[in-house]
Amino acid sequence: MTKTADLAVYQQDMSKLQSIFDLWRFSVSALQQADVYFGHGTDNAVSEAQLLLAHVCHLDFNQLQQFGAAQVLDSERQQLQQLLQQRIEQRVPAAYLTGTAWFNGIPIMVDERVLVPRSPIAELIAAKFAPYVSQPPQRILDLCTGSGCIAIACALAFPEAEVDALDISNDALEVAEANILAHGLGDRVVPMWSDLYSAVGGMRYDLIVTNPPYVDAQDMADLPDEFHHEPELGLAAGDDGLDLVRSILREAPEHLTEQGILICEVGNSMLAMQQEFADVPFTWLQFSQGGDGVFMLSRADLLTYQPRF
Numbered sequence: 001m002t003k004t005a006d007l008a009v010y011q012q013d014m015s016k017l018q019s020i021f022d023l024w025r026f027s028v029s030a031l032q033q034a035d036v037y038f039g040h041g042t043d044n045a046v047s048e049a050q051l052l053l054a055h056v057c058h059l060d061f062n063q064l065q066q067f068g069a070a071q072v073l074d075s076e077r078q079q080l081q082q083l084l085q086q087r088i089e090q091r092v093p094a095a096y097l098t099g100t101a102w103f104n105g106i107p108i109m110v111d112e113r114v115l116v117p118r119s120p121i122a123e124l125i126a127a128k129f130a131p132y133v134s135q136p137p138q139r140i141l142d143l144c145t146g147s148g149c150i151a152i153a154c155a156l157a158f159p160e161a162e163v164d165a166l167d168i169s170n171d172a173l174e175v176a177e178a179n180i181l182a183h184g185l186g187d188r189v190v191p192m193w194s195d196l197y198s199a200v201g202g203m204r205y206d207l208i209v210t211n212p213p214y215v216d217a218q219d220m221a222d223l224p225d226e227f228h229h230e231p232e233l234g235l236a237a238g239d240d241g242l243d244l245v246r247s248i249l250r251e252a253p254e255h256l257t258e259q260g261i262l263i264c265e266v267g268n269s270m271l272a273m274q275q276e277f278a279d280v281p282f283t284w285l286q287f288s289q290g291g292d293g294v295f296m297l298s299r300a301d302l303l304t305y306q307p308r309f
C-alpha cells in the first residue's frame with residue numbers, strides 16, 4: 001500500500017478540508033509542489049488556484065475572498081481534485097480546464113483550438129492605443145485573431161468601429177465566432193478565413209493589430225509542456241520566429257489608410273527583429289502590467305522601409 005507521505009499533495013485525502021480557504025491553500029501547495037508552469041493567464045500559484053476554485057464553486061474570481069470561510073460541497077471538492085490532477089499530471093493550462101480566459105476583464109471562451117489569450121496588447125486596447133491613436137479608428141483589422149480576443153476588446157473599446165478578425169485556422173474561427181456572438185458583436189466584428197491578408201483584397205484599415213505566431217525554432221524546442229496543449233499553428237514561425245512578421249510588415253502599407261498604424265507583437269523575437277532591421281524606427285512599447293516585444297510602426301515608415309522587409 002502507498003504510504004500517505006509518498007503521495008503528491010494533490011493526491012492526498014481532502015475530505016477534512018472544509019472551507020474555501022482550506023481548499024485554496026491546499027491547491028496552492030499542490031501547484032507549487034508540482035512545479036507547474038504559469039504564464040497562460042496567471043503568473044503564480046495563488047491566482048491559478050483561485051481561478052480553478054472559483055470555477056468549481058461557481059463564484060467570480062474576486063468573490064473567493066469574501067466567501068473564504070464558507071463550507072464547500074463534496075462535489076466541489078471532488079471536482080477541484082480532478083482539475084488539479086489534470087493541471088498537474090497532463091499540464092493542461094487552467095484556462096482550458098475552466099473553458100474561460102480573461103482579456104482586459106472580458107471573458108473569452110477557449111479550448112485547445114485556440115491559444116490562451118495573454119497578449120500585453122490588452123493594456124494598449126484598454127488605453128485606446130493612446131498616444132498612437134488620436135482619432136477613434138473606423139476600421140480595425142485583427143490579423144491572426146485566434147479566439148477573437150483582440151478583435152472583441154477593440155470593438156468594445158471603439159463602439160463605432162468595424163472590425164475584421166482573420167485567421168487561417170477554421171477551428172480557431174469557430175471559437176472566435178462563438179465569442180463574437182456571445183458578446184453581441186455579430187454586426188460589427190466579422191470573422192474570416194484568410195492566409196494573412198489574402199481575404200481582404202484592397203480593403204484599408206486605420207489600425208492593424210496583430211499577435212501572429214512568432215516563436216523561433218529554439219524556443220519551440222524548449223517550451224514547457226503547457227504550451228503543447230496549444231495549436232502549434234499559433235506559435236511556430238520558422239528558425240528566427242519572423243516568417244509571418246516579414247510578410248505582415250511588407251504587405252501592411254497596402255492595407256492601411258494614410259494615417260494608419262500597425263501594432264504587432266513579436267515577443268522574444270524582438271531581438272531577431274532588432275538585429276535584422278536595426279535601421280527601421282520601430283517604436284517598442286512599454287507595459288505597466290508586464291510584457292514586452294510589441295512594436296508600433298506608421299504606414300509612412302512601413303512604406304519607406306518596405307524594400308527591407
Ligand SMILES: C[S@@+](CC[C@H](N)C(=O)[O-])C[C@H]1O[C@@H](n2cnc3c(N)ncnc32)[C@H](O)[C@@H]1O
Nearest residue numbers: 117144145146167168169195196211212213234
Ligand atoms: C499567437 S496566436 C494569436 C491569437 C490571438 N490573437 C491572441 O492574441 O490570443 C496566432 C494565430 O495566428 C493564426 N495563424 C497562423 N498562421 C496564419 C496565417 N498565415 N494567416 C492568418 N492567421 C494565421 C493561428 O491560427 C493562431 O490563431
